[in-house]
Structure formats: structure tokens, C-alpha cells
Amino acid sequence: MAPGGIFRFCLIVTILAQPAQSCFPRSIRSQVPVKIDPGYVITQVPLDHCGDVGLSLSSSDPHFTVNTDGTIVVAVVSMVTKIRSFQVWVKAGRGQPRRVDVQLIPDTEQLHQYTLHAQSAPWNQAHKRFKRRWSPLPFNIIENALPPFPKEVELIGSDSSVNYTVRYTIEGPGVTQPPMNVFSVVHETGMVIVHRAVDRELYPKLVFQARVTDKLTGKETDRPLDITVLVLDLNDNPPTFLGPLEFQVVEQSRPDTEVGVVTATDRDEAGTPHTQIKFSLLTENQLFNIHPQSGKITTKSGTLDREVQATIPVTVEIRDMNGAKSGLFNTAIATITLVDVNDNPPTFTETILKADVEEDKADLLVLRIPVEDRDEVNTQNWKAKFVITHGNENNDFRMDTDPTTNEGLLYVVKPLDYEKGRLVALIVSAQNEVPLVNSLTSWNTIPVELSVSDVDEGPEFSPLIKVIRVKENTPIGTILGSYMALDPETRSNTGIRYLKVSDPGSWLSVGEETGELKVTNLIDLESDLVTNAMYNITVNAVDPSSKSGMGMITLLIEDTNDNIPVPDDRVLVLCEEEGKRGSVTVMAHDPDLLPYSSPYDFQLSGESPKKWRLRDAQNISVVLEQAVDMPRGNYEVEMRIADLQDKGDVQVVNVKVCRCLGGQCVAATSSVGMGAWGTLALLLALAMLLLLCLLFVVVCNSRGEKMYIDDSSGGMLLHSNTEAPGEEVKSANLLMIPPVGGLDVIDQSAKETGLLDQNRNVSAGDMSGTTQQTMGQQQVYQSSRQDFMSNSVHHQNSFYTSGGQYRGRANYSDSLYQKQANHSLFNTWDTNKLYLDEVFLYLLCLSLTRNNHLHFLLKHSGHLAGTMLSTIYFISARMYSIQ
Structure with missing residues (x-):
């Protein structure tokens, strides 16, 4: 291979090998208090750029532990009086572990205060000891620590070991009490050894007692000391959901409307990242949001539509470590039900409705009008209510709703007349029992056409009830007019005959062919046949085809002064009274109406004023009393009683003067002497x-x-x-x-x-x-x-x-x-x-x-x-x- 190729190959290998080492820093410096207690978080090794490769972290100093997310936590109480260094080893998969140097720098001000306090402490003064002391201070173990076991934990020691050959023993929780056999001690050296893992969620703290005795005599050389072992938390419990995950929200709700709150808990130690839960929704939708810390679900938009989807499932994740990838998590499906509102009006299935109806028919179902409504069935948002908005000015029709089918029922309540109209046009509106929530939506309407069919009808009187004013005592033979009927088809009265159906007093006659009304008997307002000055006569009109029609004549009778007032009682009893003359009340009546009746005028006549007098005249009564003393017996009193028009006559009232018992005259009278x-x-x-x-x-x-x-x-x-x-x-x-x-x-x-x-x-x-x-x-x-x-x-x-x-x-x-x-x-x-x-x-x-x-x-x-x-x-x- 050429020298240039070798160089390029080495460069590539170097670059490929670099991420495992360069995804975290080589060194970390952190300022800490002089005394740091267990659980104190020092810092965190940033691992965000190390990818999804499984990492394992460990500390070179047992006083510190490193979590999987890179958090460095104090495991044992420690004093930092100067710069203290240790290493954190990071291993990616099967690769070589990489070192991160960690330096702890004490807080300057706290270090100064600590130095002054240490110089003045009693144990720094020579030859002075106020009490014996044990060592060490409380120590920690990590929960669910991995094998191998046993492991040395901490060395305890008593300063009495300077003067004695001592033997150490421990007892209490973790030793002789549950959890049993977790700790033991080396009797000669005081080294505490842990034999198995402990679950912090069950035993967050163990306090046992250490004793020190003279190995030769068996006597205690120092006071017993309580040893506290803190079990440090590991993130070994994922968060769990609390309560049902079922929520409701009204459809068409505005954005940020609260739907419900998801609650969760974590068994790990409170106040640590292990219990910092972050909420999130895994379902990809544009409908809901969840707050990462509180778990409150809110609407994301105002487009929730129950008619599109009535129930919406969403997947909720809860993850500790504040949502870090290394955190433990749980997921569940929350069900959100949309509550119906009246956002859909009833709609008609047709554009126009037609029907036929016969004339002269009443209380007849003419038409069933079907509608559809997308809202929830059998609710007020779904139940239809039908209104005739046009064409029912005379209230000839009625609309009902079929509770089962939700159809509109159109009834004819008054007979229709073919001769007045062969086609009836109606406009029917379909509504709900509650208003619409959307102001931009309105109720739907539909036109209805009713064809009226002709039916051969009987004669019809016009008007149906004829009112005739007449004075009482009208002479017999007087013609009061006529009452005629017409054929509704021909509008003619030819061939129609008239018959009386009801005339209790036979007061009128009706001409069989002309309908002429003639007085045939005395018309009396005071008759028992008259009610409220009205007297009714029923007439039937019959055409050549024997079809008939009914009509009514009402005589409105006007009163005349044809009666005079008369006493109610012709015989009156006047009871004697001790020490004064007796009196009796005379009452009169006149069947005439105003102004021909009361108030009445009472006047004594003839010889009556010599013995009697009147007082306290009222509307229809007067008091008759004795003017002179009179023996017991019967007397006739003449009295003229006149009405408001001074029409009257002299009336004779028989007055019986007697001794009374219980308001009645006794049968015999008694003399005064024996x-x-x-x-x-x-x-x-x-x-x-x-x-x-x-x-x-x-x-x-x-x-x-x-x-x-x-x-x-x-x-x-x-x-x-x-x-x-x-x-x-x-x-x-x-x-x-x-x-x-x-x-x-x-x-x-x-x-x-x-x-x-x-x-x-x-x-x-x-x-x-x-x-x-x-x-x-x-x-x-x-x-x-x-x-x-x-x-x-x-x-x-x-x-x-x-x-x-x-x-x-x-x-x-x-x-x-x-x-x-x-x-x-x-x-x-x-x-x-x-x-x-x-x-x-x-x-x-x-x-x-x-x-x-x-x-x-x-x-x-x-x-x-x-x-x-x-x-x-x-x-x-x-x-x-x-x-």
C-alpha cells in the first residue's frame, strides 16, 4: 500500500474510533460544600452525544456512585477540605473503558469557617477528652448492589482499643432483626461486611447497635453506639399510572380547554431525578396536548367533532429522570370521549312533500315527514320539533313528532273547504328541542303541498249561528227575518227545505221553503228556558239529495218592565221583645232586570201608618216595626212596593204578633194573674x-x-x-x-x-x-x-x-x-x-x-x-x- 493510502486509512480509523471517546469530556470540575451528605448530586457526565449504544459507568472512589444517565451522586458522607480527585470510567458495549477525571473543589467560604472551627475544637487541645467517641460517622450502601458478596463496607472503631484488647459485635435490624443477616462485623478489626443486596423501597435506612468489650474480661469498654446505614437509591422502579385514564370533553371546544389530568407516581426516592416524571403523548395527532410536568391534557384545536369520531384513544408515556432516555418509563392508553352538542340541525330526506286530503275531514293524519339528525340519538340534540312557519294562519293544521322514528306528523284539525281552495301550500321547519350551538347554522325547511279533493256536501247556513235581538212580549205573528242555507257547490238555495230541530218553548216558526222566522208564542225573558237572556233554536236544512246542514238561531231577549215587585213572604212573624217594640224585615223581589227592578220604594198605605212605621230601607228590603203598643194577634199591613221606574202596587202583608220560642210563635198565651x-x-x-x-x-x-x-x-x-x-x-x-x-x-x-x-x-x-x-x-x-x-x-x-x-x-x-x-x-x-x-x-x-x-x-x-x-x-x- 502506498504511504498516502496508509495515512488515509489510519485517519479514517482514528475518526471512527473517536465518537466513543469524544462524546463526553475528558475532565469535569465541580465546586462542592466542605461536607457533602449521601444523595447529594455533584454533577452529571454529559452523554447526549453518545448515541443509543449501551453505556456502563463506574466510579474509582467508593464514596461516589455514577447512575446510568451520568449523574454523579455522593454515596458516603465525605469531607472536601482540599481539591479531591477521582475517575469515572465509561464503557460502551465491548469497547475499552474511557476515563473522565473528576475534580471536587471545596467552597472557599465554607472551607474558611471549617478551618476556624477545627482549630478551636476541644479535641485539638492537648490532654483534654470530654467523652469517648466511636468512628465512623453514618455510612451508606447502594440498594440492590450487584454481586460478588460479601463486601466490606466500613470500619468501625472505638478509641478504647488503645488500652484494651477489644472485641466488636453488632445486633439489631439488618443483623439479628429483619432484614436478617445483611450485615456482620469482623470481631477483631470492627470491619462491617454486607452479605446481600437491600431494597431501598423496603428499607431506606437501617440502624443497628455496635458494642465493644474487653476480649479477656468480657466487660464493655465503651458505651454502645447506634450505627446508621443509609440505603442509597437506584433508579430501579419505573413510574406507574394512578386512577382511570378516561376523560370527557365537549365537542367543538376551544383550544386549550382542559380535558383531564394524568397522575403518576414513582417508588424511588422523592426529590431525586429518579422520581422526576415527564408526561408525553406518543399518539401523533393534532387534537390534544399534555403538560410535561403536571400531566394536564388540553385540546389542541377547536375541530373536535363527535360525529366524525366519538371516542379518541391517545397513548400517554410517563418517564422518570425528567424524561431522559436513560429513564425508566411506562405507557398507557387514555380514552377521551367527546360529549355531544347540538351542532347538527335535522335535515329533510326530500326537497318537497305532497299529499291529498278530502274536504270536511278533521283530526286526520295527512303526512309523515322523515328527517335525519347526526347528533346523539334520543337526546334533546336529536329529537325533532316541527313548526309550520307559513300557510297555517287559521290554525287548520297541527304538527306532532313520532317519539320512536323522530318523524313529523301533519294533522288536519279543521275541515278544509274545496270551494274555498283546492291547493294548500305550507312551509314546515324542522328544529330541535334545544338551540343550535353554531350561530352560523340555521334550521332547515321544506315546502308541503296539500291537494284538497271535492266531496258532495250538505247545505251550509251563513252564518252558522244567527243572533236576533227581540223584546220580550213581542206580539205573536211578528216576523223576525229569515234564516237560509246555500249549497256549497252551487251556491244556491233552490230546493232546500227547513225544519226545526229544537225549540223548547215553541216561540218561533220557520218557513219550510223560505226560512222565514215568525213569533208563534209569548217570548218571556223570565222563563226558565232563557239563560243569560239568550234562547237557542236549532234548524236543519235539507237539500234534494237528502244531505243536511245544521244551523242555530239565538234570540237575544231584551227586557221590558212587565213585572212589579212583590213580598217574598206574605205572612210574617213579629216576636215580642222585653222593654221595646218588635220589628220584622220585609223583603221583596222583581224578576225584571235593571233598570226595571231594584232598588225598591216601600210606602205604607191605608190605615197602616197609624200602627206601623218603616225604617232602614235597603236595596230589596225594609224594616217594619210597631209604632204603638199592640196586643198579640194577627194584623194586615198595606204597603206599596215600586221598582226603579215607580211601577208597583199595594201589597198586603199579614203580620202575626206573638210570644216566640225558638223564633216561632207558641200555641197559647198565658195571663198575668194566677x-x-x-x-x-x-x-x-x-x-x-x-x-x-x-x-x-x-x-x-x-x-x-x-x-x-x-x-x-x-x-x-x-x-x-x-x-x-x-x-x-x-x-x-x-x-x-x-x-x-x-x-x-x-x-x-x-x-x-x-x-x-x-x-x-x-x-x-x-x-x-x-x-x-x-x-x-x-x-x-x-x-x-x-x-x-x-x-x-x-x-x-x-x-x-x-x-x-x-x-x-x-x-x-x-x-x-x-x-x-x-x-x-x-x-x-x-x-x-x-x-x-x-x-x-x-x-x-x-x-x-x-x-x-x-x-x-x-x-x-x-x-x-x-x-x-x-x-x-x-x-x-x-x-x-x-x-
Whole structure:
């Protein structure tokens, strides 16, 4: 080979071999603090120009470690008090390792402060020691370190080893506690040895205890010391995603609209490049962006269209080391769903629609109008709403929407007339339930042509309802006009006949051929057939082909003053009032309407002003009151009542002046004096009292004789040969007397003195005295409880016939003053009196036979007297009311 060729070959080889050496600098200088702790990043060997060839890096100084991205990190706490040098070896594939010289220069100011502090430190003063110290300071190991094991880590030592032969031991986490058997110590030298790798994510720091003892005596020569081993992080964990990667964004959103945030985490040590995550999108598109640090996804343009693509997948990458190529990474697919908006109006499938419809048809579906909408189905953006924008001024049509097919439904709601128009043109607009979001887009419309077909129709009245004003009482035979119908095809009334369908009062006649309207009966506004002054007549028109049409005549009746006001009631009741003259309200009515009715004018006439006067006249009423004192009785009052037009006449009102109870006149009146009947009642009561006293004396002398009360005896006392009260006296039903008046007092007193024993039965002797018969409950005192309760408790609500028979309940105000009740009063009282006399006599005699004469009379004299006085008052009051 020529010398020139050899030279060129060597030059090429040199150039080709150069990249592995020249892709990084030969030396690096970095200024660092005097004391640098583990994890401190010194600098980074730039490897960006070394290509994708796999590189391995290592440090010549174990106090420093080099990551795969070229970052130089402090592994063991170190002091830099002067320029400190070490080498980083870089090896590309199987090539020769290349050296990078690293020089650490201490910070000048910190070095000065450190020197001053060291000179004044106590341990630099001769012969002074304040406490024993161990060495070294906390040291580090690298997580997941590669074999071979075991490896020497650090030498620990106690200054007691100067005076003793010592032995070192360690215990605690990493030794005797989990993780077990990671560290051991050389007993003689204190060298700590690591036996296996440790995962920092599980054990970021291990603290175990070191002890030093005299090898001969076994005694501790120094205090125990806690040794802290920091596990330095390696970038051995890729970042991972957190949460679901599903997002939503509204279509047509503006650029930079937030879609969502991707979150991620990294198990490596926080605050280091190992956990600095960078986010990026691997999908090539022009739709979305992602922030590299926060992970927030935003829209890139405003062209997102759900109708083009409803769901968009994007690939997201998360890479640590702040996105460096040497960083660990993960990828995942994020799904972005576009939310629909109403950006597409409904569109018609045809350009024009046509249909046929018969005249005279109503509520008929004429046409179905199909539309298409690209928006999401069954949403408000998709559901169509149809509007007739032209041709429906008379509201003859209606548009609905089929909820299933979204079609428009065109209905005829009013009958169409062929004679008025054979073709109907409509414009229909298809809209949505919500407005369009794009202001540049408008709703679509379509023309609709409806052809009306002819149908032979019946006659038609014009107008359909004919209103005729007429005064009431219009003379019979008056012609009010005519009501005629026309054939809609010929517009002629030839051959049409007219028939009345409805005329409740037969007020009009309709000419069969002419439709002439004539009054045939009295037209009365006040008739029950009139409503709101209107009376309706229905007429039917029939053509020669028997087709018919209906019409209506409404008579609007005008009022005339054909009625006068009259009183509502011809008979009025005027109730007497204590200390003043009574009054009553007279009310009138007039069926006429204004101005022929109220307010009314009331005037007394004839002889009425001498006894009566009017006051407080109102619209339809006036108060009639007594002008002088008048006895009770019936009076006729003459009064002229006139309407607003002074049309009226004299009316006679019957006024009944009486004593009232409950707003009604009583049946009879009472005099002021007591009268003969009242005096007679008092005399009778006194006579009865004397007779009762005599009976007490006579009966009580027969103390050995028994008595009983029997219905069949008519209230008489029957004698018995029994000497003393027998078993019949023990009947519990003998004296079931209701607590009326003073009877309850007597009954109670008798019980207290032992006169009554309700556990005994009463037996009565035979009327001839030869036989005895045991009396039951009904024999001893049959019906005494029912009759006595009826007479004493309900005497005010019941009445009896002259024979004393009960006839049922009657109103209190009526029965109190009825003459029939007055005539039956004495019979009723006689019946009650018999029961009272029998009870009193029996009780009194029974008491006296028991040797309690004086005790009974003294104890019950007040009750007896009260009872008698009550009896006298009752009879007197009844006689007084009768009179």
C-alpha cells in the first residue's frame, strides 16, 4: 500500500474510533460544600452525544456512585477540605473503558469557617477528652448492589482499643432483626461486611447497635453506639399510572380547554431525578396536548367533532429522570370521549312533500315527514320539533313528532273547504328541542303541498249561528227575518227545505221553503228556558239529495218592565221583645232586570201608618216595626212596593204578633194573674198533703200487716196476715226507684237505717188470705222502673193521651203549650202520684214497724217536706200554664 493510502486509512480509523471517546469530556470540575451528605448530586457526565449504544459507568472512589444517565451522586458522607480527585470510567458495549477525571473543589467560604472551627475544637487541645467517641460517622450502601458478596463496607472503631484488647459485635435490624443477616462485623478489626443486596423501597435506612468489650474480661469498654446505614437509591422502579385514564370533553371546544389530568407516581426516592416524571403523548395527532410536568391534557384545536369520531384513544408515556432516555418509563392508553352538542340541525330526506286530503275531514293524519339528525340519538340534540312557519294562519293544521322514528306528523284539525281552495301550500321547519350551538347554522325547511279533493256536501247556513235581538212580549205573528242555507257547490238555495230541530218553548216558526222566522208564542225573558237572556233554536236544512246542514238561531231577549215587585213572604212573624217594640224585615223581589227592578220604594198605605212605621230601607228590603203598643194577634199591613221606574202596587202583608220560642210563635198565651185554676191547684195540693198525713196514721197502726205494690191492683195497698216482713221483702228488685226529686234521698236513708235489704225476695199473700205465692221480679214491681223514668225524667219530651197512654216524643216548644198535653196532664200526674204514695207509705211504715219512728221522721222530715213542696209547685205551674 502506498504511504498516502496508509495515512488515509489510519485517519479514517482514528475518526471512527473517536465518537466513543469524544462524546463526553475528558475532565469535569465541580465546586462542592466542605461536607457533602449521601444523595447529594455533584454533577452529571454529559452523554447526549453518545448515541443509543449501551453505556456502563463506574466510579474509582467508593464514596461516589455514577447512575446510568451520568449523574454523579455522593454515596458516603465525605469531607472536601482540599481539591479531591477521582475517575469515572465509561464503557460502551465491548469497547475499552474511557476515563473522565473528576475534580471536587471545596467552597472557599465554607472551607474558611471549617478551618476556624477545627482549630478551636476541644479535641485539638492537648490532654483534654470530654467523652469517648466511636468512628465512623453514618455510612451508606447502594440498594440492590450487584454481586460478588460479601463486601466490606466500613470500619468501625472505638478509641478504647488503645488500652484494651477489644472485641466488636453488632445486633439489631439488618443483623439479628429483619432484614436478617445483611450485615456482620469482623470481631477483631470492627470491619462491617454486607452479605446481600437491600431494597431501598423496603428499607431506606437501617440502624443497628455496635458494642465493644474487653476480649479477656468480657466487660464493655465503651458505651454502645447506634450505627446508621443509609440505603442509597437506584433508579430501579419505573413510574406507574394512578386512577382511570378516561376523560370527557365537549365537542367543538376551544383550544386549550382542559380535558383531564394524568397522575403518576414513582417508588424511588422523592426529590431525586429518579422520581422526576415527564408526561408525553406518543399518539401523533393534532387534537390534544399534555403538560410535561403536571400531566394536564388540553385540546389542541377547536375541530373536535363527535360525529366524525366519538371516542379518541391517545397513548400517554410517563418517564422518570425528567424524561431522559436513560429513564425508566411506562405507557398507557387514555380514552377521551367527546360529549355531544347540538351542532347538527335535522335535515329533510326530500326537497318537497305532497299529499291529498278530502274536504270536511278533521283530526286526520295527512303526512309523515322523515328527517335525519347526526347528533346523539334520543337526546334533546336529536329529537325533532316541527313548526309550520307559513300557510297555517287559521290554525287548520297541527304538527306532532313520532317519539320512536323522530318523524313529523301533519294533522288536519279543521275541515278544509274545496270551494274555498283546492291547493294548500305550507312551509314546515324542522328544529330541535334545544338551540343550535353554531350561530352560523340555521334550521332547515321544506315546502308541503296539500291537494284538497271535492266531496258532495250538505247545505251550509251563513252564518252558522244567527243572533236576533227581540223584546220580550213581542206580539205573536211578528216576523223576525229569515234564516237560509246555500249549497256549497252551487251556491244556491233552490230546493232546500227547513225544519226545526229544537225549540223548547215553541216561540218561533220557520218557513219550510223560505226560512222565514215568525213569533208563534209569548217570548218571556223570565222563563226558565232563557239563560243569560239568550234562547237557542236549532234548524236543519235539507237539500234534494237528502244531505243536511245544521244551523242555530239565538234570540237575544231584551227586557221590558212587565213585572212589579212583590213580598217574598206574605205572612210574617213579629216576636215580642222585653222593654221595646218588635220589628220584622220585609223583603221583596222583581224578576225584571235593571233598570226595571231594584232598588225598591216601600210606602205604607191605608190605615197602616197609624200602627206601623218603616225604617232602614235597603236595596230589596225594609224594616217594619210597631209604632204603638199592640196586643198579640194577627194584623194586615198595606204597603206599596215600586221598582226603579215607580211601577208597583199595594201589597198586603199579614203580620202575626206573638210570644216566640225558638223564633216561632207558641200555641197559647198565658195571663198575668194566677187565675182560678192556679188557686184550685194550690188548694188541691194542700188537701192532698192532709190526706197523706191521715193515711200515714191509719196505715202505720196496722204495723203487723204487709203490703206490696202490684200492677193489677191499680196502685192499691193489699193487706197480708204476715206479722213481720217475710222473705218477699228481700227482693233486690222491689225498690228499683230512679233518683228523681227527693226519692233518691229517701232510698239512701232507708238503706242507711237498714230498712231495705236488697238480697231478700218479697212474697205476697193470696187476695183471700188462704194461699201464698212467691212474686218474681216482674210481679213485685212490674214496669215501675220504666214508667217512673218515663214520667219523671222525660215528661218534658213526651206526651200522654187522656187515658195515660204514651204516644211518643214531641218537640219541647210544641208539647209544652199544646192543649192535648194540658188535658192529659192530670192523668199523667195521677199515675206518677200513685207510685210516689206507694213508695213513701211503704218506706215510712217499714221504718215505724222497726221501732224507728222518731229517728225516721226526724231524719227525713226535711226531704219529705221538700218533696211535697216540689209536688205543689209542679201542679201549680202546670195549672198556671194551662190557664
